[in-house]
Amino acid sequence: MTGVRRSRDVPALVEAARAGDPRAVARLITLVEDGDEVLPQLAAALAPHTGTAQVIGLTGAPGVGKSTTTNELVRAFRKAGKRVGVLAVDPSSPFTGGAILGDRVRMQDHATDPGVYIRSMSSRGHLGGLSAATPQAARVLEGAGCDPVVVETVGVGQAEVEIAGLADTTLVLLAPGMGDAIQAAKAGVLEIADIFVVNKADRDGADATYRDIQGMIGLGERAPGEWRPRVVRSVAARAEGIDDVVTAIDEHREWLERSSELRRRRERRAAAEVEALALGALRARMKDLRSGTELAALAAEVAQGRLDAHAAAAALLAQLDLA
Amino acid sequence: MTGVRRSRDVPALVEAARAGDPRAVARLITLVEDGDEVLPQLAAALAPHTGTAQVIGLTGAPGVGKSTTTNELVRAFRKAGKRVGVLAVDPSSPFTGGAILGDRVRMQDHATDPGVYIRSMSSRGHLGGLSAATPQAARVLEGAGCDPVVVETVGVGQAEVEIAGLADTTLVLLAPGMGDAIQAAKAGVLEIADIFVVNKADRDGADATYRDIQGMIGLGERAPGEWRPRVVRSVAARAEGIDDVVTAIDEHREWLERSSELRRRRERRAAAEVEALALGALRARMKDLRSGTELAALAAEVAQGRLDAHAAAAALLAQLDLA
CATH class of the missing domain: 1.20.50 (Pheromone ER-1)
Structure with missing residues (x-):
């Protein structure tokens, strides 16, 4: 080999x-x-x-304990006899996995376990960020027999929303005393979170964070049968509360399968992936035409008034040869 | 009518x-x-x-006197018997011409002159900003017999670079005491300006600004026959120095025609316009497919593992029907 x-x-x-x-x-x-x-x-x-593994998205601000929580979740899934895949995506890292490696030391717990596959990915260079490469990488892990596949990403702006787009179950991690509840409401994570994990729950302010989140969830109207986001407390560094997180994940999966939501989410995810690939292909072919002589020749005709720009654009598109 | x-x-x-x-x-x-x-x-x-009128781009930070200068240039071109078109583009204005109208009062000088056509445009809503609608509007003015066509835009970020892309001759206006010379160097206008106009040249610091710009121009290496940007002083509000600006514009046009640069610039401009139109058409057709059932049907196949995302993307592209 x-x-x-x-x-x-x-x-x-x-x-x-x-x-x-x-x-x-x-x-x-x-x-x-x-x-x-x-x-x-x-x-x-x-x-x-592929198409059956549970994809778990895990996001949150820097410092809330994402890696530690992922590590403990992997341990729990392994105990249950599951093969686990982890993709750690850092959209801001200029190096593949660079900024994450430091946090990954704990993951060495699983380094010799053939039932766990962990990979750091950078989203740099991928048009569409998370949306382009991550679903395909998750599919590789699923194809290799991993279920669940955990996709962990720093909760910065767009990445949070993107992770919800590609996950069956989205976990949003918070830590007390970071004004997180308000931040969460602002960033729209209330809409994307299936499960809130208040980590570092032994710290001052944990109860207040828990209550804030519960309060905000309570404000939203829900139709009968709709999922009501769970709020779970944990101290991942001491492996406390992880069972509750796993229970919430299992409950969410059961709900997904009972309702038609699993199919809906997966179709939405597939649609986003297909569209990202199609747009990427179009851009690439357009770039080929730009660096080639085709556009230059058409532009010369337009500059001389022998062809108008719309007709030239139509001619350029005809060259894309998409069929 | x-x-x-x-x-x-x-x-x-x-x-x-x-x-x-x-x-x-x-x-x-x-x-x-x-x-x-x-x-x-x-x-x-x-x-x-179309294809022969001189397109003059005029840009600069707010407050340097762009409208006043345009107004005086129009007067000078009219005196020379030319028909003049003016497009005032404000990329930041949420209303068509809204933010500009106040400055336009002076333009009323030409309101009853049938040899002048002045139009405020907003670039809002146009994919590609300036690059999409402005060249077409400039072509309308040229088609109506205007030569030159002056395109005036606020020098904010991208717009400055875009204006150079669509103009034959680019004027960058500066005013003393605004740290403009350094700003200019930062923003890359040194590369795009064919003519620098130090307006409000009667103010303190005008000589320093003039020397700074001259100094920076001197730093760049130039091949024989290459254009060396002119630096002209004016007090547009008193109609002083406008003849020097017009002379510099005429010299630049002569140089453009002598060298192969005019053809090069017009072909580059046409290429940008054709590409913007082609991309706009692709986005529009992609959007039709997204809101239609085609993508949804493909996504359902992908979600069930009956089709892969790449094959679905290829099928989607085939539906674009570009030929």
């Missing part, structure tokens, strides 16, 4: 990943990150093995 | 505009601003009559 690290033999890599080879999984995610030309082939190879 | 204001009869409107009817010109620019479906027809009708 020494050739795995550079292999672009998609069927062989997918087979090896499904058999549990972590190097094959790593190689496939690298192909996804690089936007390799084999991606359509990879997507086709993975499709039959 | 009472029907002109609502007419969408493009050949009749173009004919009336070419005959000098200001209402027909106004109507055509409104059609451009609205992104009306007759635009391809309009572009085709104008193409034979």
